[in-house]
Amino acid sequence: MNRFSYARPGSVAEAVREVAAPASKVLAGGTNLVDLMKYNVERPAHLVDVTRLPGLKAIEETGEGGLRIGALVTNTALAYDPRVQERYPLLSSTILAGATAQLRNAATTGGNLLQRTRCYYFYDAATPCNKRVPGSGCPAIGGVNRIHAILGTSEQCIATHPSDMAVAMAALEAVIRVSGPGGERDIPIAEFHRLPGDTPERDTNLGADEIIVSVELPAPRFATNYTYLKLRDRLSYAFALVSVAAALDMDGGTVREARIALGGVAHKPWRVPEAEALLKGVVPERGAFSLVADRILEGAQGFGGNSFKIDLAHRAILRALSQAAAGTPQSQTDKRIQ
Amino acid sequence: MADLDLPSRQGFAPDAALPTGLPGEIPLTITINGERRDLHVRPWTTLLDLLREDLHLYGTKKGCDHGQCGACTVLVDGQRINSCLSLAVSRDGCEVTTIEGLAAPDGALHPMQQAFIEHDAFQCGYCTPGQICSAVGLVKEGHAHSAEEIREGMSGNLCRCGAYTNIVDAIGDMLAQETSQEAAK
Ligand SMILES: Cc1cc2nc3c(=O)[nH]c(=O)nc-3n(C[C@H](O)[C@H](O)[C@H](O)COP(=O)(O)OP(=O)(O)OC[C@H]3O[C@@H](n4cnc5c(N)ncnc54)[C@H](O)[C@@H]3O)c2cc1C
Ligand code: SF4
Ligand code: FES
Ligand code: FES
Numbered sequence: 001m002n003r004f005s006y007a008r009p010g011s012v013a014e015a016v017r018e019v020a021a022p023a024s025k026v027l028a029g030g031t032n033l034v035d036l037m038k039y040n041v042e043r044p045a046h047l048v049d050v051t052r053l054p055g056l057k058a059i060e061e062t063g064e065g066g067l068r069i070g071a072l073v074t075n076t077a078l079a080y081d082p083r084v085q086e087r088y089p090l091l092s093s094t095i096l097a098g099a100t101a102q103l104r105n106a107a108t109t110g111g112n113l114l115q116r117t118r119c120y121y122f123y124d125a126a127t128p129c130n131k132r133v134p135g136s137g138c139p140a141i142g143g144v145n146r147i148h149a150i151l152g153t154s155e156q157c158i159a160t161h162p163s164d165m166a167v168a169m170a171a172l173e174a175v176i177r178v179s180g181p182g183g184e185r186d187i188p189i190a191e192f193h194r195l196p197g198d199t200p201e202r203d204t205n206l207g208a209d210e211i212i213v214s215v216e217l218p219a220p221r222f223a224t225n226y227t228y229l230k231l232r233d234r235l236s237y238a239f240a241l242v243s244v245a246a247a248l249d250m251d252g253g254t255v256r257e258a259r260i261a262l263g264g265v266a267h268k269p270w271r272v273p274e275a276e277a278l279l280k281g282v283v284p285e286r287g288a289f290s291l292v293a294d295r296i297l298e299g300a301q302g303f304g305g306n307s308f309k310i311d312l313a314h315r316a317i318l319r320a321l322s323q324a325a326a327g328t329p330q331s332q333t334d335k336r337i338q
Numbered sequence: 339m340a341d342l343d344l345p346s347r348q349g350f351a352p353d354a355a356l357p358t359g360l361p362g363e364i365p366l367t368i369t370i371n372g373e374r375r376d377l378h379v380r381p382w383t384t385l386l387d388l389l390r391e392d393l394h395l396y397g398t399k400k401g402c403d404h405g406q407c408g409a410c411t412v413l414v415d416g417q418r419i420n421s422c423l424s425l426a427v428s429r430d431g432c433e434v435t436t437i438e439g440l441a442a443p444d445g446a447l448h449p450m451q452q453a454f455i456e457h458d459a460f461q462c463g464y465c466t467p468g469q470i471c472s473a474v475g476l477v478k479e480g481h482a483h484s485a486e487e488i489r490e491g492m493s494g495n496l497c498r499c500g501a502y503t504n505i506v507d508a509i510g511d512m513l514a515q516e517t518s519q520e521a522a523k
Pocket of ligand 2: 132
């Protein structure tokens, strides 16, 4: 780990001033940043420890019937909050599908959204990587790419965003509130993470001088027909190869609105609103689900090692929609897929 | 943590961005196994290295140093975390319990330690301090009620010897004891 200076601001305004320092980094739970610092992938000159900022550890009701989650709320606190379990069980279930109890106890809401890719080459400072060193190349293309993206890739980078939580938040249309030198602004989650394009070094649209202060969930609508289906190489303690957050707002026997977000397939949680619209007013059954899956995966491209993900994702979408329609969400303890 | 004097290679941020001169040690007040300690640490010291290298509490083990094995699990303010991914400075004011702090002052073992012995829940023992701290955290969290839930809740602790079956039995036994004590109340 490189040497760095350390500050522990006592207010959001002070934290925003501190992150303006060159090559500074925010430290929250540390479970991703400290790991990357040990690999010399992150080499901050200045660390801004936000863990003591007041007011960012609460989950509060919003005027619009939703919940505002402070950036420092841990993954554990969020998953087990009774309001979240009751009104946003998709989010609770999704968080519990990720990492381990120890990691979730330390990991924060803000840090989880900003965790970096698990691409092997990104992690290995001895290899080229456009995300780590712009212009150095992407060895994952033509290399080992079992865990890589099949959608929204570019010639510069085919990395995925590894978060589970962000996938549920995408389905729930969460809004991320950030604070910077010019005050606060809101970024809908769909616009928060970026596709790699020609700038794979930028994961998100958060400014270098901004910090996340909270994440807001709109009023709940998907508390009955939902599921988070995570497929991975081990049953626990492994990142998703493909995951699907599916939520249906039902009107009797037909779908009023559907939300489907995929993890493990792109540089951001993957949603295709036009595909979701295909389910509007439709009786939920396999034939309709298949058309939706086709539409979501339109243009999917494999790179050899990850080509299996295209079929896997298709089946995962079908299965997740069946689980959601039946109101039988995937258990995150009993991993048998019903 | 040793600062590696690595040759400059691809992937490093420009060293010009690094502060010149060594930043000073930072004061840290931390309660470890019930004892308040006033310390000074360098900001890049992890909680794990503080425990082992500075305080010579070697019970907490370093397996992977990257959050992937659970050998370094300790309880911070009663919650289990991976001490290898936590910077000590960020735990200022916290209470840390390590495997050394679980037994009673008279040396009587913590019931979880006793359960591990009774169930022969370890072989080489390297993962054991982390397993036991994690298991204590798991029981306290109160979300595990079945063998399946114990396995899922303990998935952050790997055991290369494969003592899993007996570990799950030991924890299951503890949970059953807790439940019967609750029922007796
Ligand atoms: C072995 C292992 C397995 C894992 N498995 C999974 C998994 O299955 N699913 C999953 O989703 N995740 C998994 N994770 C990742 C884990 O969820 C993340 O590391 C964690 O959520 C990051 O949160 P943190 O608070 O520790 O962030 P930090 O490590 O503190 O920070 C992460 C990044 O966010 C920035 N940051 C943090 N907070 C703020 C803020 N408020 N404002 C601005 N910037 C901020 C930091 O500067 C840093 O760049 C795993 C991690 C490990 C080590
Ligand atoms: S996929 Fe992206 S992160 Fe991985 S090596 Fe290529 S450029 Fe780097
Ligand atoms: S040493 Fe911390 S998890 Fe392995
Ligand atoms: S007892 Fe040897 S690693 Fe677990």
